[in-house]
Amino acid sequence: MIDTHSHMFDGAFDADRDEALGHAREAGVERILCPAIDSESHDAMLAMCRANPGYCVPMMGMHPTSVNDNLDWERELAIVESHLASPPPGGFCAIGEVGLDLHWSRDFLAEQTAAFERQIELAISYDLPLAIHTREAWAEMFTTLEKYTGRGMRGVMHAFSGTLNDYRRVRAVGDFVLGVGGSVTYKKSRWRELLPAIDPAHIVLETDAPWLTPEPFRGRRNESSYLTHILTAAAAILDTSPADLDRITTGNVRRVFGL
Ligand SMILES: [Zn+2]
Structure with missing residues:
Protein backbone atom coordinates (compact mmCIF):
# COMPACT_ATOMS: atom_id res chain seq x y z
CA MET A 1 0.00 0.00 0.00
CA ILE A 2 1.07 3.56 -0.73
CA ASP A 3 -0.58 6.45 1.12
CA THR A 4 -0.78 9.05 -1.64
CA HIS A 5 -1.84 11.91 0.64
CA SER A 6 -0.66 12.24 4.23
CA HIS A 7 0.27 15.31 6.27
CA MET A 8 2.04 13.47 9.08
CA PHE A 9 4.44 16.41 9.28
CA ASP A 10 1.52 18.28 10.89
CA GLY A 11 1.87 19.43 14.50
CA ALA A 12 -0.73 16.80 15.48
CA PHE A 13 2.16 14.29 15.30
CA ASP A 14 4.83 16.29 17.11
CA ALA A 15 4.58 14.11 20.23
CA ASP A 16 4.74 10.69 18.53
CA ARG A 17 5.63 11.06 14.84
CA ASP A 18 8.24 8.28 14.75
CA GLU A 19 5.92 5.91 16.57
CA ALA A 20 3.06 6.71 14.18
CA LEU A 21 5.35 6.19 11.16
CA GLY A 22 6.38 2.87 12.70
CA HIS A 23 2.72 1.87 12.89
CA ALA A 24 2.34 2.72 9.20
CA ARG A 25 5.30 0.47 8.27
CA GLU A 26 3.91 -2.34 10.44
CA ALA A 27 0.50 -1.96 8.77
CA GLY A 28 2.12 -2.51 5.37
CA VAL A 29 2.24 1.07 4.13
CA GLU A 30 5.36 0.94 1.97
CA ARG A 31 5.53 4.65 1.13
CA ILE A 32 3.91 7.94 2.17
CA LEU A 33 3.50 10.83 -0.26
CA CYS A 34 3.39 14.19 1.54
CA PRO A 35 1.48 17.16 0.06
CA ALA A 36 2.83 20.60 0.93
CA ILE A 37 0.52 23.31 2.32
CA ASP A 38 2.56 26.53 2.45
CA SER A 39 5.85 27.93 3.77
CA GLU A 40 4.66 27.70 7.37
CA SER A 41 4.97 23.91 7.21
CA HIS A 42 7.57 23.35 4.45
CA ASP A 43 10.39 22.93 6.97
CA ALA A 44 8.46 20.34 9.00
CA MET A 45 7.54 18.42 5.84
CA LEU A 46 11.06 18.44 4.45
CA ALA A 47 12.52 17.45 7.84
CA MET A 48 10.19 14.41 8.08
CA CYS A 49 11.10 13.37 4.53
CA ARG A 50 14.83 13.84 5.23
CA ALA A 51 14.56 11.68 8.35
CA ASN A 52 12.72 8.93 6.41
CA PRO A 53 14.40 8.92 2.99
CA GLY A 54 12.56 6.93 0.33
CA TYR A 55 9.69 6.34 2.76
CA CYS A 56 8.20 9.82 3.14
CA VAL A 57 8.35 11.58 -0.23
CA PRO A 58 7.59 15.31 -0.45
CA MET A 59 5.41 17.20 -2.91
CA MET A 60 5.77 20.93 -3.42
CA GLY A 61 2.93 23.39 -3.89
CA MET A 62 0.63 25.93 -2.33
CA HIS A 63 -2.76 24.88 -0.92
CA PRO A 64 -5.71 26.94 -2.23
CA THR A 65 -6.86 28.00 1.24
CA SER A 66 -3.39 29.43 1.86
CA VAL A 67 -4.24 31.99 -0.86
CA ASN A 68 -7.26 33.31 1.09
CA ALA A 78 7.81 32.27 -5.52
CA ILE A 79 8.91 30.10 -2.56
CA VAL A 80 7.29 27.06 -4.22
CA GLU A 81 9.15 27.86 -7.44
CA SER A 82 12.49 28.22 -5.67
CA HIS A 83 12.03 24.84 -3.92
CA PRO A 89 17.81 14.60 -2.66
CA GLY A 90 15.25 12.25 -4.21
CA GLY A 91 13.28 15.21 -5.55
CA PHE A 92 9.61 16.10 -5.29
CA CYS A 93 7.09 13.46 -6.40
CA ALA A 94 4.32 15.92 -7.40
CA ILE A 95 3.05 19.48 -7.40
CA GLY A 96 0.59 19.54 -4.52
CA GLU A 97 -1.56 20.17 -3.00
CA VAL A 98 -3.03 22.76 -5.29
CA GLY A 99 -6.50 23.54 -6.60
CA LEU A 100 -9.63 25.46 -5.68
CA ASP A 101 -11.50 25.64 -2.37
CA LEU A 102 -14.57 27.87 -2.23
CA HIS A 103 -15.94 26.40 0.99
CA TRP A 104 -14.69 29.20 3.27
CA SER A 105 -15.13 32.12 0.88
CA ARG A 106 -15.69 32.87 -2.80
CA ASP A 107 -13.87 36.19 -2.52
CA PHE A 108 -10.49 34.79 -3.54
CA LEU A 109 -11.49 32.82 -6.62
CA ALA A 110 -9.43 35.01 -8.95
CA GLU A 111 -6.31 34.70 -6.78
CA GLN A 112 -6.81 30.94 -6.21
CA THR A 113 -7.25 30.45 -9.95
CA ALA A 114 -4.09 32.41 -10.75
CA ALA A 115 -2.07 30.39 -8.21
CA PHE A 116 -3.55 27.13 -9.48
CA GLU A 117 -2.88 27.89 -13.13
CA ARG A 118 0.71 28.92 -12.39
CA GLN A 119 1.20 25.61 -10.56
CA ILE A 120 -0.36 23.58 -13.40
CA GLU A 121 2.17 25.22 -15.70
CA LEU A 122 4.95 24.25 -13.27
CA ALA A 123 3.70 20.64 -13.28
CA ILE A 124 3.76 20.60 -17.07
CA SER A 125 7.21 22.15 -17.32
CA TYR A 126 8.75 19.91 -14.61
CA ASP A 127 6.80 16.88 -15.94
CA LEU A 128 5.38 16.19 -12.47
CA PRO A 129 1.92 14.90 -11.52
CA LEU A 130 -0.54 17.17 -9.70
CA ALA A 131 -2.30 16.49 -6.38
CA ILE A 132 -5.49 18.49 -6.81
CA HIS A 133 -7.80 19.65 -4.03
CA THR A 134 -11.37 20.57 -5.04
CA ARG A 135 -13.92 21.73 -2.52
CA GLU A 136 -17.26 23.23 -3.57
CA ALA A 137 -15.63 24.33 -6.81
CA TRP A 138 -16.27 21.69 -9.48
CA ALA A 139 -17.55 24.07 -12.18
CA GLU A 140 -14.60 26.40 -11.60
CA MET A 141 -12.21 23.42 -11.51
CA PHE A 142 -13.23 22.34 -14.99
CA THR A 143 -13.04 25.89 -16.34
CA THR A 144 -9.36 25.85 -15.39
CA LEU A 145 -8.45 22.20 -16.04
CA GLU A 146 -10.04 22.07 -19.48
CA LYS A 147 -7.80 24.93 -20.65
CA TYR A 148 -4.92 22.44 -20.37
CA THR A 149 -6.50 19.42 -22.08
CA GLY A 150 -3.97 17.51 -24.13
CA ARG A 151 -0.97 19.13 -22.42
CA GLY A 152 0.17 15.90 -20.77
CA MET A 153 -1.24 16.58 -17.29
CA ARG A 154 -1.54 13.68 -14.87
CA GLY A 155 -2.20 13.34 -11.18
CA VAL A 156 -4.71 12.67 -8.43
CA MET A 157 -8.06 14.28 -7.74
CA HIS A 158 -7.51 14.16 -3.99
CA ALA A 159 -10.54 13.30 -1.79
CA PHE A 160 -12.66 13.05 -4.91
CA SER A 161 -16.15 14.35 -4.17
CA GLY A 162 -17.52 14.70 -7.70
CA THR A 163 -20.05 12.75 -9.73
CA LEU A 164 -19.63 10.02 -12.31
CA VAL A 180 -10.20 7.30 -2.23
CA GLY A 181 -9.97 8.10 1.48
CA GLY A 182 -11.65 7.65 4.85
CA SER A 183 -15.15 8.46 3.63
CA VAL A 184 -15.22 5.11 1.80
CA THR A 185 -15.59 3.47 5.24
CA TYR A 186 -18.70 5.47 6.19
CA LYS A 187 -22.13 3.84 6.14
CA LYS A 188 -23.61 6.55 3.93
CA SER A 189 -20.58 6.89 1.68
CA ARG A 190 -21.19 8.07 -1.88
CA TRP A 191 -18.38 5.71 -2.89
CA ARG A 192 -20.76 2.75 -2.48
CA GLU A 193 -22.50 3.76 -5.70
CA ALA A 209 -3.88 12.30 7.89
CA PRO A 210 -4.47 13.89 10.38
CA TRP A 211 -7.92 14.64 8.88
CA LEU A 212 -10.78 12.59 7.32
CA THR A 213 -10.35 9.65 9.69
CA PRO A 214 -11.86 6.32 8.57
CA GLU A 215 -14.10 4.07 10.63
CA PRO A 216 -13.65 2.68 13.26
CA PHE A 217 -11.53 5.64 14.40
CA ARG A 218 -13.78 8.44 13.12
CA GLY A 219 -13.60 11.50 15.36
CA ARG A 220 -9.97 10.85 16.30
CA ARG A 221 -6.68 11.80 14.67
CA ASN A 222 -6.10 10.06 11.36
CA GLU A 223 -2.76 8.46 10.51
CA SER A 224 -1.24 6.60 7.58
CA SER A 225 -1.49 3.18 9.27
CA TYR A 226 -5.29 3.47 8.93
CA LEU A 227 -4.91 3.07 5.16
CA THR A 228 -5.64 -0.65 5.74
CA HIS A 229 -9.21 0.27 6.75
CA ILE A 230 -9.64 2.29 3.56
CA LEU A 231 -8.27 -0.56 1.43
CA THR A 232 -10.54 -3.13 3.11
CA ALA A 233 -13.68 -0.99 2.76
CA ALA A 234 -12.98 -0.19 -0.90
CA ALA A 235 -12.26 -3.85 -1.67
CA ALA A 236 -15.55 -4.87 -0.04
CA ILE A 237 -17.51 -2.38 -2.17
CA LEU A 238 -15.77 -3.70 -5.29
CA ASP A 239 -16.31 -7.31 -4.20
CA THR A 240 -12.61 -8.04 -4.62
CA SER A 241 -9.84 -9.00 -2.21
CA PRO A 242 -7.78 -6.36 -0.40
CA ALA A 243 -4.63 -7.99 -1.85
CA ASP A 244 -5.88 -7.59 -5.42
CA LEU A 245 -7.00 -4.01 -4.88
CA ASP A 246 -3.66 -3.23 -3.23
CA ARG A 247 -1.80 -4.59 -6.25
CA PHE A 257 3.87 9.33 -9.92
CA GLY A 258 6.58 7.56 -11.92
CA LEU A 259 7.85 5.85 -8.76
ZN1 LIG B 1 -4.37 17.39 2.16
Missing part, protein backbone atom coordinates in the same frame (compact mmCIF):
# COMPACT_ATOMS: atom_id res chain seq x y z
CA ASP A 69 -6.66 36.46 3.16
CA ASN A 70 -2.98 36.32 2.21
CA LEU A 71 -1.63 39.51 0.68
CA ASP A 72 1.66 37.66 0.25
CA TRP A 73 0.34 34.74 -1.80
CA GLU A 74 2.50 35.66 -4.80
CA ARG A 75 5.56 35.55 -2.59
CA GLU A 76 4.41 32.10 -1.37
CA LEU A 77 4.26 31.01 -4.98
CA LEU A 84 11.22 23.23 -7.27
CA ALA A 85 14.33 24.74 -8.80
CA SER A 86 16.54 23.25 -6.07
CA PRO A 87 14.82 20.05 -4.90
CA PRO A 88 16.01 17.92 -1.98
CA ASN A 165 -19.83 12.74 -14.93
CA ASP A 166 -17.07 14.71 -13.18
CA TYR A 167 -14.93 11.54 -13.27
CA ARG A 168 -15.44 11.22 -17.02
CA ARG A 169 -14.64 14.90 -17.60
CA VAL A 170 -11.49 14.65 -15.53
CA ARG A 171 -10.35 11.60 -17.53
CA ALA A 172 -10.82 13.57 -20.74
CA VAL A 173 -8.39 16.22 -19.49
CA GLY A 174 -5.42 14.00 -18.62
CA ASP A 175 -4.30 10.83 -16.81
CA PHE A 176 -6.05 11.72 -13.57
CA VAL A 177 -6.92 9.15 -10.93
CA LEU A 178 -9.32 9.55 -8.00
CA GLY A 179 -8.10 9.62 -4.41
CA LEU A 194 -19.62 5.49 -7.41
CA LEU A 195 -16.73 3.07 -6.97
CA PRO A 196 -18.20 0.12 -8.93
CA ALA A 197 -18.71 2.46 -11.91
CA ILE A 198 -15.06 3.54 -11.96
CA ASP A 199 -12.25 1.73 -13.77
CA PRO A 200 -9.98 0.27 -11.04
CA ALA A 201 -7.02 1.62 -13.06
CA HIS A 202 -8.22 5.07 -12.02
CA ILE A 203 -8.17 4.89 -8.22
CA VAL A 204 -5.49 5.36 -5.58
CA LEU A 205 -5.72 5.26 -1.80
CA GLU A 206 -5.05 8.10 0.64
CA THR A 207 -5.60 8.97 4.29
CA ASP A 208 -5.24 12.79 4.35
CA ILE A 248 -3.92 -2.54 -8.68
CA THR A 249 -3.87 0.74 -6.74
CA THR A 250 -0.14 0.48 -5.98
CA GLY A 251 0.45 -0.04 -9.71
CA ASN A 252 -1.65 3.07 -10.42
CA VAL A 253 0.49 5.13 -8.02
CA ARG A 254 3.66 3.95 -9.73
CA ARG A 255 2.25 4.88 -13.13
CA VAL A 256 0.99 8.33 -12.20
Whole structure:
Protein backbone atom coordinates (compact mmCIF):
# COMPACT_ATOMS: atom_id res chain seq x y z
CA MET A 1 0.00 0.00 0.00
CA ILE A 2 1.07 3.56 -0.73
CA ASP A 3 -0.58 6.45 1.12
CA THR A 4 -0.78 9.05 -1.64
CA HIS A 5 -1.84 11.91 0.64
CA SER A 6 -0.66 12.24 4.23
CA HIS A 7 0.27 15.31 6.27
CA MET A 8 2.04 13.47 9.08
CA PHE A 9 4.44 16.41 9.28
CA ASP A 10 1.52 18.28 10.89
CA GLY A 11 1.87 19.43 14.50
CA ALA A 12 -0.73 16.80 15.48
CA PHE A 13 2.16 14.29 15.30
CA ASP A 14 4.83 16.29 17.11
CA ALA A 15 4.58 14.11 20.23
CA ASP A 16 4.74 10.69 18.53
CA ARG A 17 5.63 11.06 14.84
CA ASP A 18 8.24 8.28 14.75
CA GLU A 19 5.92 5.91 16.57
CA ALA A 20 3.06 6.71 14.18
CA LEU A 21 5.35 6.19 11.16
CA GLY A 22 6.38 2.87 12.70
CA HIS A 23 2.72 1.87 12.89
CA ALA A 24 2.34 2.72 9.20
CA ARG A 25 5.30 0.47 8.27
CA GLU A 26 3.91 -2.34 10.44
CA ALA A 27 0.50 -1.96 8.77
CA GLY A 28 2.12 -2.51 5.37
CA VAL A 29 2.24 1.07 4.13
CA GLU A 30 5.36 0.94 1.97
CA ARG A 31 5.53 4.65 1.13
CA ILE A 32 3.91 7.94 2.17
CA LEU A 33 3.50 10.83 -0.26
CA CYS A 34 3.39 14.19 1.54
CA PRO A 35 1.48 17.16 0.06
CA ALA A 36 2.83 20.60 0.93
CA ILE A 37 0.52 23.31 2.32
CA ASP A 38 2.56 26.53 2.45
CA SER A 39 5.85 27.93 3.77
CA GLU A 40 4.66 27.70 7.37
CA SER A 41 4.97 23.91 7.21
CA HIS A 42 7.57 23.35 4.45
CA ASP A 43 10.39 22.93 6.97
CA ALA A 44 8.46 20.34 9.00
CA MET A 45 7.54 18.42 5.84
CA LEU A 46 11.06 18.44 4.45
CA ALA A 47 12.52 17.45 7.84
CA MET A 48 10.19 14.41 8.08
CA CYS A 49 11.10 13.37 4.53
CA ARG A 50 14.83 13.84 5.23
CA ALA A 51 14.56 11.68 8.35
CA ASN A 52 12.72 8.93 6.41
CA PRO A 53 14.40 8.92 2.99
CA GLY A 54 12.56 6.93 0.33
CA TYR A 55 9.69 6.34 2.76
CA CYS A 56 8.20 9.82 3.14
CA VAL A 57 8.35 11.58 -0.23
CA PRO A 58 7.59 15.31 -0.45
CA MET A 59 5.41 17.20 -2.91
CA MET A 60 5.77 20.93 -3.42
CA GLY A 61 2.93 23.39 -3.89
CA MET A 62 0.63 25.93 -2.33
CA HIS A 63 -2.76 24.88 -0.92
CA PRO A 64 -5.71 26.94 -2.23
CA THR A 65 -6.86 28.00 1.24
CA SER A 66 -3.39 29.43 1.86
CA VAL A 67 -4.24 31.99 -0.86
CA ASN A 68 -7.26 33.31 1.09
CA ASP A 69 -6.66 36.46 3.16
CA ASN A 70 -2.98 36.32 2.21
CA LEU A 71 -1.63 39.51 0.68
CA ASP A 72 1.66 37.66 0.25
CA TRP A 73 0.34 34.74 -1.80
CA GLU A 74 2.50 35.66 -4.80
CA ARG A 75 5.56 35.55 -2.59
CA GLU A 76 4.41 32.10 -1.37
CA LEU A 77 4.26 31.01 -4.98
CA ALA A 78 7.81 32.27 -5.52
CA ILE A 79 8.91 30.10 -2.56
CA VAL A 80 7.29 27.06 -4.22
CA GLU A 81 9.15 27.86 -7.44
CA SER A 82 12.49 28.22 -5.67
CA HIS A 83 12.03 24.84 -3.92
CA LEU A 84 11.22 23.23 -7.27
CA ALA A 85 14.33 24.74 -8.80
CA SER A 86 16.54 23.25 -6.07
CA PRO A 87 14.82 20.05 -4.90
CA PRO A 88 16.01 17.92 -1.98
CA PRO A 89 17.81 14.60 -2.66
CA GLY A 90 15.25 12.25 -4.21
CA GLY A 91 13.28 15.21 -5.55
CA PHE A 92 9.61 16.10 -5.29
CA CYS A 93 7.09 13.46 -6.40
CA ALA A 94 4.32 15.92 -7.40
CA ILE A 95 3.05 19.48 -7.40
CA GLY A 96 0.59 19.54 -4.52
CA GLU A 97 -1.56 20.17 -3.00
CA VAL A 98 -3.03 22.76 -5.29
CA GLY A 99 -6.50 23.54 -6.60
CA LEU A 100 -9.63 25.46 -5.68
CA ASP A 101 -11.50 25.64 -2.37
CA LEU A 102 -14.57 27.87 -2.23
CA HIS A 103 -15.94 26.40 0.99
CA TRP A 104 -14.69 29.20 3.27
CA SER A 105 -15.13 32.12 0.88
CA ARG A 106 -15.69 32.87 -2.80
CA ASP A 107 -13.87 36.19 -2.52
CA PHE A 108 -10.49 34.79 -3.54
CA LEU A 109 -11.49 32.82 -6.62
CA ALA A 110 -9.43 35.01 -8.95
CA GLU A 111 -6.31 34.70 -6.78
CA GLN A 112 -6.81 30.94 -6.21
CA THR A 113 -7.25 30.45 -9.95
CA ALA A 114 -4.09 32.41 -10.75
CA ALA A 115 -2.07 30.39 -8.21
CA PHE A 116 -3.55 27.13 -9.48
CA GLU A 117 -2.88 27.89 -13.13
CA ARG A 118 0.71 28.92 -12.39
CA GLN A 119 1.20 25.61 -10.56
CA ILE A 120 -0.36 23.58 -13.40
CA GLU A 121 2.17 25.22 -15.70
CA LEU A 122 4.95 24.25 -13.27
CA ALA A 123 3.70 20.64 -13.28
CA ILE A 124 3.76 20.60 -17.07
CA SER A 125 7.21 22.15 -17.32
CA TYR A 126 8.75 19.91 -14.61
CA ASP A 127 6.80 16.88 -15.94
CA LEU A 128 5.38 16.19 -12.47
CA PRO A 129 1.92 14.90 -11.52
CA LEU A 130 -0.54 17.17 -9.70
CA ALA A 131 -2.30 16.49 -6.38
CA ILE A 132 -5.49 18.49 -6.81
CA HIS A 133 -7.80 19.65 -4.03
CA THR A 134 -11.37 20.57 -5.04
CA ARG A 135 -13.92 21.73 -2.52
CA GLU A 136 -17.26 23.23 -3.57
CA ALA A 137 -15.63 24.33 -6.81
CA TRP A 138 -16.27 21.69 -9.48
CA ALA A 139 -17.55 24.07 -12.18
CA GLU A 140 -14.60 26.40 -11.60
CA MET A 141 -12.21 23.42 -11.51
CA PHE A 142 -13.23 22.34 -14.99
CA THR A 143 -13.04 25.89 -16.34
CA THR A 144 -9.36 25.85 -15.39
CA LEU A 145 -8.45 22.20 -16.04
CA GLU A 146 -10.04 22.07 -19.48
CA LYS A 147 -7.80 24.93 -20.65
CA TYR A 148 -4.92 22.44 -20.37
CA THR A 149 -6.50 19.42 -22.08
CA GLY A 150 -3.97 17.51 -24.13
CA ARG A 151 -0.97 19.13 -22.42
CA GLY A 152 0.17 15.90 -20.77
CA MET A 153 -1.24 16.58 -17.29
CA ARG A 154 -1.54 13.68 -14.87
CA GLY A 155 -2.20 13.34 -11.18
CA VAL A 156 -4.71 12.67 -8.43
CA MET A 157 -8.06 14.28 -7.74
CA HIS A 158 -7.51 14.16 -3.99
CA ALA A 159 -10.54 13.30 -1.79
CA PHE A 160 -12.66 13.05 -4.91
CA SER A 161 -16.15 14.35 -4.17
CA GLY A 162 -17.52 14.70 -7.70
CA THR A 163 -20.05 12.75 -9.73
CA LEU A 164 -19.63 10.02 -12.31
CA ASN A 165 -19.83 12.74 -14.93
CA ASP A 166 -17.07 14.71 -13.18
CA TYR A 167 -14.93 11.54 -13.27
CA ARG A 168 -15.44 11.22 -17.02
CA ARG A 169 -14.64 14.90 -17.60
CA VAL A 170 -11.49 14.65 -15.53
CA ARG A 171 -10.35 11.60 -17.53
CA ALA A 172 -10.82 13.57 -20.74
CA VAL A 173 -8.39 16.22 -19.49
CA GLY A 174 -5.42 14.00 -18.62
CA ASP A 175 -4.30 10.83 -16.81
CA PHE A 176 -6.05 11.72 -13.57
CA VAL A 177 -6.92 9.15 -10.93
CA LEU A 178 -9.32 9.55 -8.00
CA GLY A 179 -8.10 9.62 -4.41
CA VAL A 180 -10.20 7.30 -2.23
CA GLY A 181 -9.97 8.10 1.48
CA GLY A 182 -11.65 7.65 4.85
CA SER A 183 -15.15 8.46 3.63
CA VAL A 184 -15.22 5.11 1.80
CA THR A 185 -15.59 3.47 5.24
CA TYR A 186 -18.70 5.47 6.19
CA LYS A 187 -22.13 3.84 6.14
CA LYS A 188 -23.61 6.55 3.93
CA SER A 189 -20.58 6.89 1.68
CA ARG A 190 -21.19 8.07 -1.88
CA TRP A 191 -18.38 5.71 -2.89
CA ARG A 192 -20.76 2.75 -2.48
CA GLU A 193 -22.50 3.76 -5.70
CA LEU A 194 -19.62 5.49 -7.41
CA LEU A 195 -16.73 3.07 -6.97
CA PRO A 196 -18.20 0.12 -8.93
CA ALA A 197 -18.71 2.46 -11.91
CA ILE A 198 -15.06 3.54 -11.96
CA ASP A 199 -12.25 1.73 -13.77
CA PRO A 200 -9.98 0.27 -11.04
CA ALA A 201 -7.02 1.62 -13.06
CA HIS A 202 -8.22 5.07 -12.02
CA ILE A 203 -8.17 4.89 -8.22
CA VAL A 204 -5.49 5.36 -5.58
CA LEU A 205 -5.72 5.26 -1.80
CA GLU A 206 -5.05 8.10 0.64
CA THR A 207 -5.60 8.97 4.29
CA ASP A 208 -5.24 12.79 4.35
CA ALA A 209 -3.88 12.30 7.89
CA PRO A 210 -4.47 13.89 10.38
CA TRP A 211 -7.92 14.64 8.88
CA LEU A 212 -10.78 12.59 7.32
CA THR A 213 -10.35 9.65 9.69
CA PRO A 214 -11.86 6.32 8.57
CA GLU A 215 -14.10 4.07 10.63
CA PRO A 216 -13.65 2.68 13.26
CA PHE A 217 -11.53 5.64 14.40
CA ARG A 218 -13.78 8.44 13.12
CA GLY A 219 -13.60 11.50 15.36
CA ARG A 220 -9.97 10.85 16.30
CA ARG A 221 -6.68 11.80 14.67
CA ASN A 222 -6.10 10.06 11.36
CA GLU A 223 -2.76 8.46 10.51
CA SER A 224 -1.24 6.60 7.58
CA SER A 225 -1.49 3.18 9.27
CA TYR A 226 -5.29 3.47 8.93
CA LEU A 227 -4.91 3.07 5.16
CA THR A 228 -5.64 -0.65 5.74
CA HIS A 229 -9.21 0.27 6.75
CA ILE A 230 -9.64 2.29 3.56
CA LEU A 231 -8.27 -0.56 1.43
CA THR A 232 -10.54 -3.13 3.11
CA ALA A 233 -13.68 -0.99 2.76
CA ALA A 234 -12.98 -0.19 -0.90
CA ALA A 235 -12.26 -3.85 -1.67
CA ALA A 236 -15.55 -4.87 -0.04
CA ILE A 237 -17.51 -2.38 -2.17
CA LEU A 238 -15.77 -3.70 -5.29
CA ASP A 239 -16.31 -7.31 -4.20
CA THR A 240 -12.61 -8.04 -4.62
CA SER A 241 -9.84 -9.00 -2.21
CA PRO A 242 -7.78 -6.36 -0.40
CA ALA A 243 -4.63 -7.99 -1.85
CA ASP A 244 -5.88 -7.59 -5.42
CA LEU A 245 -7.00 -4.01 -4.88
CA ASP A 246 -3.66 -3.23 -3.23
CA ARG A 247 -1.80 -4.59 -6.25
CA ILE A 248 -3.92 -2.54 -8.68
CA THR A 249 -3.87 0.74 -6.74
CA THR A 250 -0.14 0.48 -5.98
CA GLY A 251 0.45 -0.04 -9.71
CA ASN A 252 -1.65 3.07 -10.42
CA VAL A 253 0.49 5.13 -8.02
CA ARG A 254 3.66 3.95 -9.73
CA ARG A 255 2.25 4.88 -13.13
CA VAL A 256 0.99 8.33 -12.20
CA PHE A 257 3.87 9.33 -9.92
CA GLY A 258 6.58 7.56 -11.92
CA LEU A 259 7.85 5.85 -8.76
ZN1 LIG B 1 -4.37 17.39 2.16
